[in-house]
Amino acid sequence: MSSTLQDLVNRAVFYSTEVQTHFGALIADAEWEVDFSSDPHLTFTSTEGAVLRTRPHLLGSESGREKTWLWGWENVNDFPDAVVGLSHEVRKFGAAKDVSELTTPELSLDEELALRLTLASKEATDKWAHYPAAAGAGTTVWLLVDAAEIALPAPQVKVSVRALMQGLTQTTVTDHRAAIEAYVARRGIPTAELPEGGLRMLFADGSADLSFDDQRRISNCDLNAPLEGEAAEQYAAAETTSTPAEAAAASHATDSTSAPAAKDVAAPPASTPATPTPAQTEEAAPTESVPDEKPAAEAAPAPEAQAEEAAEPAAEASDAARGQQQQDERLLGDGSVEPAETDTPIAEEPSKGAKPKKKGLFSKLFGR
Template sequence: MSSTLQDLVNRAVFYSTEVQTHFGALIADAEWEVDFSSDPHLTFTPADGAVLRTRPHLLGSESDREKTWLWGWENVNDFPDAIVGLSHEVRKFGAAEEVSELTTPELSLDEELALRLTLAAKEATHKWAHYPAAAGAGTTVWLLVDAAEIALPAPQVKVSVRALMQGLTQTTVTDHRAAIESYVAKRGIPTAELPEGGLRMLFADGSADLSFDDQRRISNCDLNAPLEGEAAEQFAAAAESTGTPAEAATASRTSGSASAPAAEETAAPAVPTPSAPAPTPTDEPSRTEPQPVEEPAAEAIPVAEPKPDEPAAEAADASHEQKQPENEQPRADESVQPAEAATPAEEEPAEEAKPKKKGLFSKLFGR
């Protein structure tokens, strides 16, 4: 059975959003460096010195100058297989699923393409974190990122509801119901059917009741915490049916997880994207600064509206190797610097209105 690019986006968007939020919290206020040698690594060093070394995979690249996306498997820069090998898996997956966007070497860019290809690649590879980095000359490479520390902790109701709300602002999601069903399956979240086609997501710390319109879009979300009443009984029954005590269910982790810290009511980190330093070893690495995001309300949350004018963030982990002159191409032995983004503006007098700045959460998702 074949898929479309949109099908893959629907399946990946919410899980990717939660992972990107968790990843953003880990690397907030960190200096970082990317190395595309035969031992590739993407390293983040926060102020406290606790280095996070991750394994990057070059997915593809986007060129602002040429307005194109180029898949990493096309490999115009002759990177070693350690860098581009995973992108070949995406191409094979695309061929099997008959998704032409994953098998066409170069594509014309639109505003959301890099993000959507990245989401599709995540669904294909099950690598759920990504990072976009500037490679110079208007090129941004998109990296899928591996690290045990990125594994998610046990699901929590506020964190999951936030992932749903933010995911809908990142890109077009055509079937909210199918997207949620994919998300709860990936996260191991029990559900219960509600009247009139609604769905209840069940957590150790609460529940979320979702309503849908006739186009399968989320029309309302009631977040309830703590877990009690009928929802508590349903959660206990779900734990019993799987042969797992409720206490064990609350401590479960997503597949492949290590000992990840609990994400108690973690607000989505809006960390500004590090500015790209000049290509000299003495330049000071960029930093990120945390920026709070509103907690989801613990009451009915209408969400059937289309994407807001100013999207919160997008989950894109594209990497584009632009066809550019030899002296402008990123080299296998050179570090690739993070994509540039503005830092949050401090409060200014009302008469000096300034445009909103994008934080790292936005840039981490590719917007």
Template structure:
């Protein structure tokens, strides 16, 4: 653990636990449903299924991560794909916020991602901390690329915090990515969720986490790493503290879209069983999206997704070689064909994260078809 974490580490710590809770809830909502995306409206739509109605979310294109020919993250504010303002305006505001937070990764439009790095995922966590939009979806775009979207919808609102969910959520989040200061991360989650806490009697630096359905005693070592997390019954003092606690209101950026950008366009095509692919990346019709699985795994605490971005800019000599990884220019309706939950993304052998490939590639690798939606939501 670093004694002096940098801006990215601090933002990751701030967002990691709340993000994990949102992603777990998101997974339970969408299950194995087909989906498609229309960046013109903009809407990310999951088809009706299992007795549940269709779910429509407001997507914000955050960035893209490409693994070929080289690993790189490309921020959505550098709109090389010509997406409409409605899709990228939040990313533009994020650039200003990230610069104000001293985030060095915001100083360039494209960032090289070292092998085995969690940088794309961590940049997504930082974006959540800065914007107050805590849910995301990693959409396969073909050619080893993912488009990373921050998403909003009333249905994503969390229920009352529960110790029964928090304990496994924290435990599994610690496995998802490096957290520089466990104490700071937990205190951020307590504040954002309106929980209460108090010093743990008989402990040097321990605390009791207090929720309506119980408490948890948390111990830390000298480096602020969590060493134990034990569920306990609440006493009267705990309940009095909880009555005074209140969540911090999240402050998502309110994006203003011009009437032209928000004008209705052709209706989205419904989910197609023939095009079994899970990638809302704004690809042109001439470049069909890859085919991937959309299976949600049921777990109390997700290991969150890692981003995958479009590398080159249009001015680069290598752009022509990157057409498979980079999103092509969009047609007027700015929509993506419907996709099915039947297949999973291709996975990089070097990294335990989705490395989205073509539909044929996904179908040819049945062993990798288990990760699907869970890998898109959590990256594990």
């Protein structure tokens, strides 16, 4: 059965957003070092000395000079299979689904392409954390990341609503309803149908009632916490009627980011200010109520803190507000670390602005 790149983006965007926010909280203010040897690893070291070692998979690279994306499976730098092997799985998936963007070695860049290819690759590989790292000479290397510590906790209503609203600012989402259905299935969140085509998401700590317009876009989100009334009855019924297979699926959804801890690469440092992949103002935002909040990349509080801020119903994001977000903020993990200025392995120096950049080091020159 064939798919399109947009179909894959729709299915991946919300779950990816929640994982990236969680991941970014783990590595906030950390310095990183990546090694693309036969034992690839990316290590994050906090100012307190805590270390997170992750297993990186080189997905592809974007060149600011050449304005192109090059897939890792093309392997012009002759990296070991341990580094580029997962990118071959993406190519095979793309061939099976007839998605040409996943099987064409080099693509012309646009502002969203690297993120959209990364989202599609997450859907293809079930690896849900990523890290875009500066490799020098205007090249950004996009990595998928494994680490047991990235596993998400049980779903919470405010955290999930925040993931939906932030996800819509990252890239074009053409079918909000399909995107939510993919998210709740992967996350193991029970749902109930509402009148006029609405959908209720059910959580142990509350519920969220979503309305859609005639183009299947979110038009309103009514968040209720704690869980009570009809929603509490529906949640209890869903819990008692779930089959063993459904329970296993829910467990998998919660643990799907917890591949064995091992090497490199993580979501972009939470405090690195930069522009997110541009949002599409006409299609990506709910027509009524997306909260005008700072993206997670700006502060990256822990999920519990984020949950407290997500209680407001979704509020409409205007073109002007969305444009300001694109200029001043980056949603966690969805843009590149600022490129280095030389061709040599880099150690980024603090910027002259208020916030220091994270130091990054490649142990092998990336020649792209």
